[in-house]
Amino acid sequence: MPMSMKIANTTIAMLVLASVAAFGGGCRGDRSSSRPRQFIPDMDDSPKFKPQTKTPFFADGRAMRSPVQGTVAFGVLPDPAAKGREHYLKEDDAFFRGKGGDGAFLTTIPAGVTLDQAALERGQERFNVYCASCHGYDGLGKGTVGKQWSYGLPNFLDPKYWDLKVDAEKSRDGYIFHVIRNGVAAPDGSLLMPAYGYSVRPEDAWKIVAYIRSIQEASRGSLQDLPEAERQRLQQNRPKTPGAAPAAGGEK
Numbered sequence: 001m002p003m004s005m006k007i008a009n010t011t012i013a014m015l016v017l018a019s020v021a022a023f024g025g026g027c028r029g030d031r032s033s034s035r036p037r038q039f040i041p042d043m044d045d046s047p048k049f050k051p052q053t054k055t056p057f058f059a060d061g062r063a064m065r066s067p068v069q070g071t072v073a074f075g076v077l078p079d080p081a082a083k084g085r086e087h088y089l090k091e092d093d094a095f096f097r098g099k100g101g102d103g104a105f106l107t108t109i110p111a112g113v114t115l116d117q118a119a120l121e122r123g124q125e126r127f128n129v130y131c132a133s134c135h136g137y138d139g140l141g142k143g144t145v146g147k148q149w150s151y152g153l154p155n156f157l158d159p160k161y162w163d164l165k166v167d168a169e170k171s172r173d174g175y176i177f178h179v180i181r182n183g184v185a186a187p188d189g190s191l192l193m194p195a196y197g198y199s200v201r202p203e204d205a206w207k208i209v210a211y212i213r214s215i216q217e218a219s220r221g222s223l224q225d226l227p228e229a230e231r232q233r234l235q236q237n238r239p240k241t242p243g244a245a246p247a248a249g250g251e252k
């Protein structure tokens with residue numbers, strides 16, 4: 001075999017080896033600390049800046065940009081065109097933080113929250129989605145996850161959660177609103193109960209508070225307190241086991 005052909009063969013073999021290494025070296029499923037090679041990235045990742053991060057792109061190194069000079073922040077606007085944007089500054093401490101002017105938690109739900117049948121139903125629906133897994137549909141603290149907790153979860157029927165004379169803070173509407181939005185913090189700052197402020201909007205959190213009040217009220221009342229039609233509906237849809245979800249049709 002001529003010398004030049006031998007060299008050509010070796011080169012081809014090396015090229016084949018190199019391409020096998022390139023393609024086979026970082027296959028999906030292999031463990032590697034380097035980024036995977038993406039030949040057709042499609043929309044696997046979307047490059048973006050996370051809040052409060054650095055970037056060398058801007059001279060000041062901040063990924064978050066300051067508002068344009070001369071920008072004026074605004075709060076509640078009477079202009080109907082600003083509907084949905086009235087609360088940019090979240091200035092309303094009562095509505096957004098459950099606190100009064102004195103900094104104490106409110107004893108009542110702020111007047112701006114409409115409390116009617118629809119609000120209670122929304123509160124029930126949100127409660128069942130976000131709270132019942134731990135606290136149970138009945139608020140006794142024995143939800144599917146709650147039962148597995150390393151310690152007993154609180155029972156919402158405990159008077160400390162509704163009677164101002166028993167607990168001057170935890171009984172307040174504003175406190176329960178605060179717990180929904182910010183969770184329950186341990187002294188070291190870690191969360192004993194997760195915060196749901198990221199997914200439960202303030203108006204929904206107030207509706208959950210209203211619904212918890214209705215559970216508590218129901219536990220203190222009797223069937224006779226209800227109008228006849230409601231009494232019948234309740235008796236038909238009564239869950240067989242305490243803590244179970246209401247029978248289908250029980251919720252409107």
Ligand code: HEC
Pocket residue numbers: 127130131132133134135145149153154170176179180184192193194196200208
């Ligand atoms: C992942 C489980 C979990 C979910 C979901 C959950 N909680 Fe809790 N919640 C806890 C735990 C745990 C505690 C007890 C924290 C402690 O040790 O004081 C607690 C405590 C509470 C307390 C009493 C706080 C106090 O200071 O005594 C209230 C009120 C409460 N939760 C309301 C809610 C509401 C309303 C929701 C739904 C938005 C909710 N929780 C969702 C786990 C949960």
